Amino acid sequence: MERSGGRSGQTRADTREVVLAAVRLFTESGFDATTMDHIAAATGVSRRSLFRRFGSKEDILFAEHDELFSTVVRFLEASPDDPLSSVFSAARLVLQGYLGDPEITVPRYHLVRAHPRLRDREVAMTARYQAAFSRYLARREGGEDRSLAAGVAAASLISAHNHVLRGWLRRPEQDRGEVWASFDEAVAFVRRAAEPMLHAEREPGHDHVLVAVYPGGTDREELLRRVGAAVREAEGP
Amino acid sequence: MERSGGRSGQTRADTREVVLAAVRLFTESGFDATTMDHIAAATGVSRRSLFRRFGSKEDILFAEHDELFSTVVRFLEASPDDPLSSVFSAARLVLQGYLGDPEITVPRYHLVRAHPRLRDREVAMTARYQAAFSRYLARREGGEDRSLAAGVAAASLISAHNHVLRGWLRRPEQDRGEVWASFDEAVAFVRRAAEPMLHAEREPGHDHVLVAVYPGGTDREELLRRVGAAVREAEGP
DNA sequence: CCTCTCCATGGCATTCGGTGCCAGAATAGG
DNA sequence: CCTATTCTGGCACCGAATGCCATGGAGAGG
Known part of the structure; x- marks a missing residue:
């Protein structure tokens, strides 16, 4: 089956169109006040199919995020060596995913801030990244247990990433160059701390x-x- | 009103008794299969009152954890100086909270592992600790923005704490002395990395x-x- | 062109978590 | 003992989520 592209026909509401419509409804009427029937009416997709395709109401809001996560995981699995640099690149990829889709990520940020339940969901997403990074850093040759160092390094990186990300989400209109600059700075900051950690026994x-x-x-x-x-x-x- | 103590009378099912009964039902029949009516029948508390007192089914499982969190936050607020040591002590307090209540924390760990939804909830709890630690470390005199360093330090500490905690949760029968020893080791590991971060400009x-x-x-x-x-x-x- | 098959869709019924409302019991306080 | 406040439990209701089944469209094969 061919992708319908960006066309907004009556044919079959694309995942992205549904997400955009849902985000609009959520921001206009609030997340709780927006029922699945509303989304069904707004998108032309039946309530039943919405549940089938997205799983839950929350999952509509985070559908794009899940895609991004799979992309990052595939990227990591394809990265053979220099694990620390690979993980940093992966974090860069995540930030790029956010910056590249402000129509969804920015309003989602404000929704997440307002609703504790959604906040937990967002936090769970970052935890998934952290776990993936940690696992990737830990699976190195050498008998010793690096899981502590790997976990701490992953947590540090995620924290730095989120620090930069929040800064942009609060002011999405700011220059992208500044965002990337502060990201580079934050990553360098983490690298200084993490690099000796992972080679602790030798140097x-x-x-x-x-x-x-x-x-x-x-x-x-x-x-x-x-x-x-x-x-x-x-x-x- | 007097606390009813440990008595398991018919009078008024204590919060802890309800939680214990719920945990038992969850582990026996599964979290989803256990309905609020089941818990109501098992505890003698009406379904309506369960919702009123705990908020949601998940909240029953995490009621004790919420208490622990408030305790830790109060502890932090009462700690005046040497923020890094205060935060380390706070982490120690959290671990102590887990170790001191294995009847709840251990089966909850297994439930959380099995059910993604509960896992997200658990992750959200640790994120709350991390945010509290980060805020505490960042609110220092001095004009500069320490939020990045504070966030990374808090994330590192939480990660190290969870590393040790998971080790115990997997084998709760192991010697407590070993647990505390590995906690001290992990904290020292984080301290070496975090200490220079927070005083980067001065020391x-x-x-x-x-x-x-x-x-x-x-x-x-x-x-x-x-x-x-x-x-x-x-x-x- | 017709038919058979497969899969997505959507309608229907049901379960269950969660909430508002209200009446009654319990408890503090004079 | 009487009153005010709080806690409780029953009832009704909403909406998310799931299972079941019929329908319809797209593609393969005749």
Whole structure:
């Protein structure tokens, strides 16, 4: 079957058209006040088919988001190496998904803010991303259990992403360049924290400040040896 | 009004008794298959009063959790200074809340795992903690916007907490000492990453290793001053 | 062109969560 | 003991969500 494209014919209301109509109704009349019958009447799709195609009233609002999530997951599965960079790119993809569809994402943001139930739904979505990122970061060769570091890194990244995303959602009219700039900044911020975390066993750099005081004439080799020993001790067992 | 204590009289089914009965029904018959009428019949509380007292069927399962959340928020509000340590203590309080009530938290964990809807609810709870922690960490004097660092730190802590919590929930019979040990470890892990984040502008700790070599007889004050200056130079732009 | 098949649709009936309304019981307080 | 407030439970009702079944359209094969 061919995609009907963007045409708004009477033929078969596309998923996107239904979502847009529903979003409009939700923002005009409120989420609770809008019944499935209203949406059915507005879209020409029967109430029964709406439930069949979307699952629930909430799912209409988050249909596009679910698609985005699948896209991101597929992207991650296709990314072979350098997991940290892959995850950062995935987060970039998520932000791009939001920015690229303001007609849905922006009013949805305001609906979500107003209604606790929808807020929980949105939060659950970000948790799904976080879980996917965490799983991706954790499944590395090497016997040790990296799940703690992976989880923390994923949580940090998601938090930074949401920080930037909220900033844009509050003022969607702002320049996209600024948004991407602050995203890059936030990601760099997280990278500084996460990078040493995931390589914790091999490299020094646990945020220690080492002050070594030795007699001025100490041999360089000897000094380096002692400093190295001190660092290893500071890193712990 | 006096608390009825632990008595299981006919008088007035306590909140906790209702929750326990509901949890039992949920695990026996499944969450969906258990209707509010069943819970009403099992507890002696009318269906109408159940809705009045708990709000919804899900809320019965999470009633104790809501209480814990209020406790933690009150604790945070009463904590004046050293915000990072306060937040860590708050996380400890949350874990304690879980460990202290396995009769509810453990079966709830299995219910949550099985049912996506309940999982979303659980995720929403942790998001509430995260938001509370983040707000608490961000509301510091100083004009700069610390919300990114605060959000990332809160997310990291919550992630670490959940990491430990899940470990216990999967094997609740394990020694409590081990649980607390792994919690301390996880918190220390997060602290190493979060501490420099929140004091990025003021204190050293950007993963530099400073080696200062001075004559053995140097005055302590002088030495500290020079080290401080070197650190500031290394940090700053 | 006709027919058979498959799948999406939509109407119908039903279950169940959730709420408003109101009357009656319980409890505090004088 | 009487009154005011609060909690409770029964009733009716709305709307989300699901199962069942008939219908209709699109495509495959004759």
